[in-house]
Amino acid sequence: DAGVTQSPTHLIKTRGQQVTLRCSPISGHKSVSWYQQVLGQGPQFIFQYYEKEERGRGNFPDRFSARQFPNYSSELNVNALLLGDSALYLCASSYRTGPSQGEKLFFGSGTQLSVL
Amino acid sequence: EDKVVQSPLSLVVHEGDTVTLNCSYEVTNFRSLLWYKQEKKAPTFLFMLTSSGIEKKSGRLSSILDKKELFSILNITATQTGDSAVYLCAVESGNTGKLIFGQGTTLQVKP
Numbered sequence: 388d389a390g391v392t393q394s395p396t397h398l399i400k401t402r403g404q405q406v407t408l409r410c411s412p413i414s415g416h417k418s419v420s421w422y423q424q425v426l427g428q429g430p431q432f433i434f435q436y437y438e439k440e441e442r443g444r445g446n447f448p449d450r451f452s453a454r455q456f457p458n459y460s461s462e463l464n465v466n467a468l469l470l471g472d473s474a475l476y477l478c479a480s481s482y483r484t485g486p487s488q489g490e491k492l493f494f495g496s497g498t499q500l501s502v503l
Numbered sequence: 504e505d506k507v508v509q510s511p512l513s514l515v516v517h518e519g520d521t522v523t524l525n526c527s528y529e530v531t532n533f534r535s536l537l538w539y540k541q542e543k544k545a546p547t548f549l550f551m552l553t554s555s556g557i558e559k560k561s562g563r564l565s566s567i568l569d570k571k572e573l574f575s576i577l578n579i580t581a582t583q584t585g586d587s588a589v590y591l592c593a594v595e596s597g598n599t600g601k602l603i604f605g606q607g608t609t610l611q612v613k614p
Contacts, residue, residue: 390545391545418600420601420602422602422604427606428607429507429591429593429604429606430546430591430602431604432601432602432603435599435600435601437600442599442600443599443600443601475544477544477545477546481600489534489535489551489553489595490534490595490600491548491551492548492602494539494546494547495545496543496545497544497545499544
């Protein structure tokens with residue numbers, strides 16, 4: 388089975404531009420999450436979508452937006468890019484084993500975004 | 504503010520050594536604690552510990568969760584060079600699937 392796939396793998400943009408990152412979840416997973424990982428730090432939560440609805444949002448400015456499509460794939464958009472947006476953007480898909488059980492996230496290889 | 508703290512931040516050992524990685528947390532509405540291994544880009548899932556499963560083992564790796572003292576440890580016995588990676592601890596907070604990650608522990612295993 389294919390894992391979580393993300394595209395593109397690398398991206399170089401200049402300040403002020405806009406970027407769209409794409410993610411396809413593992414087959415059967417209905418939830419997609421986005422994380423930002425700056426070098427030397429752990430990933431930080433940006434969004435989670437479940438059944439095309441936003442389920443959670445991290446402490447990121449409104450320049451960051453996302454959506455989930457009927458096939459459960461997702462896009463992350465970032466407008467008005469800043470130098471500080473340079474990071475590895477990770478997508479994860481997940482399922483919950485039961486109503487009171489934890490949620491296992493499976494990550495893609497990420498998109499490395501460089502803002503110059 | 505929710506936080507997850509890992510220690511040590513980095514560790515260098517020799518093949519065959521046993522290592523213990525630590526993770527402490529202060530998180531409201533705790534649901535589960537997860538350990539991931541990150542070698543290049545994609546963090547790969549190791550363990551998930553919840554109230555109903557506070558000890559897990561897989562081969563040379565094992566982990567326990569102490570919900571009273573709010574910490575977890577990841578043990579790796581008989582380390583190999585292939586264990587060299589960043590190990591991430593994360594706690595799921597609430598029912599949004601949000602994971603709060605620690606800074607990670609960088610493990611280097613020398614031949």
